[in-house]
Amino acid sequence: MFDLSTPQRQSKKVIALYAFKSLRGFIFFFVFAAFGMRGFLEGLAFTGLVLFVAATSLIGPVIQYLFFKFHIEQDEFILNKGWLFKEKKAVPLERIQSVNLEQNLLQRILKVYSVQIETAGSKEKELEIKALDESAALSLKQALLDISNQREEQEKTEVTEPEKKTVNPTSNEVSSTLLKLSFLDLFKVGMTQNHLRSGGVAIGLVVGSYFKFQDVIKQFFGDYLDGWEWENLMSFASLGMLFSFLLIFLVFSIVVSLITVFSNYYGFKAVVYQSHLELSMGLIKRQEIRVPIEKIQSLEFRTNPLRQWLGYSTAYIYQAQSDANKASKVSIPACKKEHIKILQETAFKDSVVDATIDIPCNGFSYMRLASYIMLATLIPTLVPLAYFGDYNWVVPMLIPAVVIVFWSYMYGSNSGIVTDKGFIGFKKGWLFKSFSISPVFKAQAVEKWDSIFIRRREEMHVKFHTASGSNGLRYFKKDAVNHLLNYINNTVIKSNRNWM
Amino acid sequence: MTNEQILTHSLPDIESFSFEKHPKRFLNKKLIANTLYMIPLAIAVGFLFYNFSEFPWLGWSGLGLWAFILLFSLFVNYKEYFVRGYTLREHDITYRKGWIFHHQITVPFNRIQHTEINHGPIDRLFNLCELEIYTAGGSSSDLSISGLDPKDAQNLKSFVAGKTSTHV
Structure with missing residues (x-):
């Protein structure tokens, strides 16, 4: 059994987690170093640097592991961490709001859980213990919540509702399943996601990571990319192409929606x-x-x-x-x-x-506000267009405006x-x-x-x-x-x- | 339990009567601070005159815009002073402010977590201070009553503190 009255360390596997994290940080460094300093730091200096980085990313986690300790003392959960910069956190147990267990891929492989302790009203980020074995994680969670629950029960019975004393703390065992999602349910949820948003998010991610790795990509594919310009693409554009792009975007968005839903809610x-x-x-x-x-x-x-x-x-x-x-x-x-x-x-x-x-609500008032906003944006664009006799754009600009005004009316009235x-x-x-x-x-x-x-x-x-x-x-x-x-x-x- | 109704729609006069106004110094402070905020923009207008001396209309229209913004913001601040105010009832505090957008927010004492008095440097110059009333959770329902007489603020604070402690 996990004894919380004396300071405890995390599972030793946390060293692997820490090491992985620090190595991940250095990978970018290595990539850039390898490309940027090629021919400049060849030989001993570079090897030395690599060894130094490897050593720190291996020793660091061990130190982190050794100095990360936590226990329960009287009414407080106490967490000590750090070697050079010591940090001590004490959280009164009654302030603990919830205790969540989480596992990411690596933690699943290592069979450990991360325990997150949320406190009420604190502006700080909640406490996190990165890696505990299942039994340790569960008993920590139980210990923290038991004490905070008991306290609440006591307070309630003492102060406000004395007749509620019959409430048995062990009745927590009584449970009923509210909802369990099958594969089909998840599929339906995925298909009915807001695809526009998931598509947009995915494109944002692609564009964002393109800029992040721009330099590296250019090193490899620079020759192909040089000939590629937006203008060239535009000159090829046709209605058919637009439609096929839209179709690709739609399919892509649906796939992204499905993937996000399954990865978030699988086994809900x-x-x-x-x-x-x-x-x-x-x-x-x-x-x-x-x-x-x-x-x-x-x-x-x-x-x-x-x-x-x-x-x-x-x-x-x-x-x-x-x-x-x-x-x-x-x-x-x-x-x-x-x-x-x-x-x-x-x-x-x-x-x-x-x-x-x-x-x-008054739907007309919503409509009025929307019309004002639409007029304020339309007039400055439509007047010059009318002045230059370019009427082709008037209808495409009016339609969305009318739709928005109508939408606001319906929003307000409902x-x-x-x-x-x-x-x-x-x-x-x-x-x-x-x-x-x-x-x-x-x-x-x-x-x-x-x-x-x-x-x-x-x-x-x-x-x-x-x-x-x-x-x-x-x-x-x-x-x-x-x-x-x-x-x-x-x-x-x-x-x-x-x-x- | 008594909590006499003051803020009903049928009694608008009483509503405006019962709200306590801030000291006159607060209006002065607001107007002076407002003018001070406009100084950087005045420098920008001077810059327009100096650097684009071949287009004097640019400077003049800049000056006109500056004067308009100044007068308008002074006007808004002036109007705002007369609709700003707080009122205490047996179980809650109500604060209202704003002229163009007028907000009125009521916080019952049994939902107040703690209170705080702040003195800024400009506030101290005018012998004013700010009373912050915090509720739980996010900051959306927090009240900050600025421009109070320090004595009044202290009284308010201890009054509110006394009320919250009896409720919790």
């Missing part, structure tokens, strides 16, 4: 326990995420036309977060209606699935706020719909704002702040906004439930 499983949700997923980089149910601030369900047709939406779980830690958004793909219901009930003890909008069963929900969007919901008592602040342009129309915008961020919609009736904000504010004041 979500299990509901008494006090937390446990998610595990990933093909190459295996992730195990534990979300304490009390810390969930809001849930968001997004869908697009294709997914709606399949009855799927993606759920996002937002936890209380600090600025630096944006990773506290966890997503569950391919949620059907029943999963949405279970998820809401698990997180908030109640659910609103097919809610109707109580406070609608958006609004839901207030039902002690929830506040934001329904947004047309075709690409999203619905985010949190219990009113989890609010931290309410905000309303307007501008001199809409003041005389008696319209206002709303912002709802929780510990996981803000949500808002625009163009509501002023009276409705005042009423809503008072309701939220009074609910928060009256509530003495733990909100984060």
Whole structure:
């Protein structure tokens, strides 16, 4: 058994991890050195340099391993690291928010886990222990969470709800599987991704890495590339070519979407326990995420036309977060209606699935804003075109403008706020719909704002702040906004439930 | 539990009455600081006159633009002073600011994590300070009330601190 009362080291395999990391850093150096200094540093000096680098990248990890120690002392988790620059971190156990296990490819090969410890509200990056054997990782996770859970239970029973004493900490064992994704589910999710985005990301990656290795590539392929210019390409361009490019782009994007979905969500499983949700997923980089149910601030369900047709939406779980830690958004793909219901009930003890909008936005106001923006951009471009008698471009420029204005109208008319069963929900969007919901008592602040342009129309915008961020919609009736904000504010004041 | 309603739509007059204004020094500070910020741009305009002396209209239109921006920002700052203010109720604090974009944000005391008073060098010159009210999580719901009298700020801080400690 893993004894945490005395300082412990990581698994020895971490040396390999550290070494790999530092070697990876030096590979670029070697590549550039080999090409840049060819003929200049031949012989002894170069060999010496290589030996020196190799030695430091081998000795460094050993030192790192030897001086990386952690243990639990009284109520704190203590981590010591560093040899020349010593660093000591102490985290009070009750501040630990979640403990996640992760495995990337190398860690999987070495059969070790990385343990990440997230604390609430700290601006720093969470603590990470790079490599522990499975049993050690699990017992560390158990030890950290047991103590922090127990403390919370105790506090709860002592301070607020004395009748809840019957809650048995071991009832954590009771679990039910919320969702398990099959190969077909994943395929469907992959096919209904936003392909435009995945294609764009992939192209960005290709272009980015081209610039990174520009020099190296030029060394090898310079002769071929010299004759290649964008202008040449353009002069060949024809409509047929454009279409085939679009087709290639589409196929490429779909392939990228499928690959990302499979690598992220392969073997996805979500299990509901008494006090937390446990998610595990990933093909190459295996992730195990534990979300304490009390810390969930809001849930968001997004869908697009294709997914709606399949009855799927993606759920996002937002936890209380600090600025630096944006990773506290966890997503569950391919949620059907029943999963949405279970998820809401698990997180908030109640659910609103097919809610109707109580406070609608004004679609015309959205349309007005879009038209102003479109006019402001169109007039300066259209007037010179008309002046020079070049009317060919007028229609291609007008069509997107009209589409955008129409889209804004539809967006506004389909958006609004839901207030039902002690929830506040934001329904947004047309075709690409999203619905985010949190219990009113989890609010931290309410905000309303307007501008001199809409003041005389008696319209206002709303912002709802929780510990996981803000949500808002625009163009509501002023009276409705005042009423809503008072309701939220009074609910928060009256509530003495733990909100984060 | 009492939390008398002040901010209803039917009582706009009371709403404007009950908000406490910042000291007049704050307006002075804003106007002076605003003018100071415009100095680099004035230098740029001078540069236009000096370097493009064969195109005097360039300099003049630059000067006109500069004067317009200065007057406009002074005007906005002036208007803004009169709609900026805070109000305390039994269980929450409300702050509002902005003229072109007017924001009003309410934070209940039982959601406040901690408070902080900041004095900047310019603030000290005008005997002003800034009260920061922090909530949990991201910074989106944090309140920063700038341009307070140090004494008022201290009072506010201890009032808010007293309220939060009774709730948590």
